[in-house]
Amino acid sequence: MSSQDIRHAFFSHKQKKTYCRIYNREKKQLYKxxxxxxxxxxxxxxxxxxxxxxxxxxxxxxxxxxxxYLGQVTKWVRVKYD
Numbered sequence: 001m002s003s004q005d006i007r008h009a010f011f012s013h014k015q016k017k018t019y020c021r022i023y024n025r026e027k028k029q030l031y032k033x034x035x036x037x038x039x040x041x042x043x044x045x046x047x048x049x050x051x052x053x054x055x056x057x058x059x060x061x062x063x064x065x066x067x068x069y070l071g072q073v074t075k076w077v078r079v080k081y082d
Contacts, residue, residue, distance in 0.1 A: 007052040009039055009073040012064035015050040034082035039073035047073065048080055 016036055036048050047070045053059050061067060 006042070006072050006074055007039075007054060008056040008059070009041070009047055009049045009070040010051045010053070010059050010064075010067050011036075011048055011070055012050050012067040014066050015064045018064075036080050036082075038077040038080050040075040040077055041070070042072045042074055046077060047071075049073065 016034070036050055037052075038046050039049050039052065041047055049070060050064075051059060052073060056069070059067065
């Protein structure tokens with residue numbers, strides 16, 4: 001992500017639980033894949049993120065009402081596994 005590609009970061013526990021599962025159709029098993037992403041904010045702080053959006057209004061606030069707006073992020077750092 002370049003400095004021109006600033007995004008808005010959000011975190012939701014509900015979203016983390018919802019999207020961190022993988023279903024293996026062949027084995028017919030559900031696996032937990034608990035991970036999120038770590039991004040840098042504009043002031044250099046690392047934050048745990050479940051979603052980034054180009055426009056602040058594009059986040060699904062109705063689907064994930066427990067969301068917390070984390071501010072603007074500039075760079076993806078790493079994956080965080082639980």
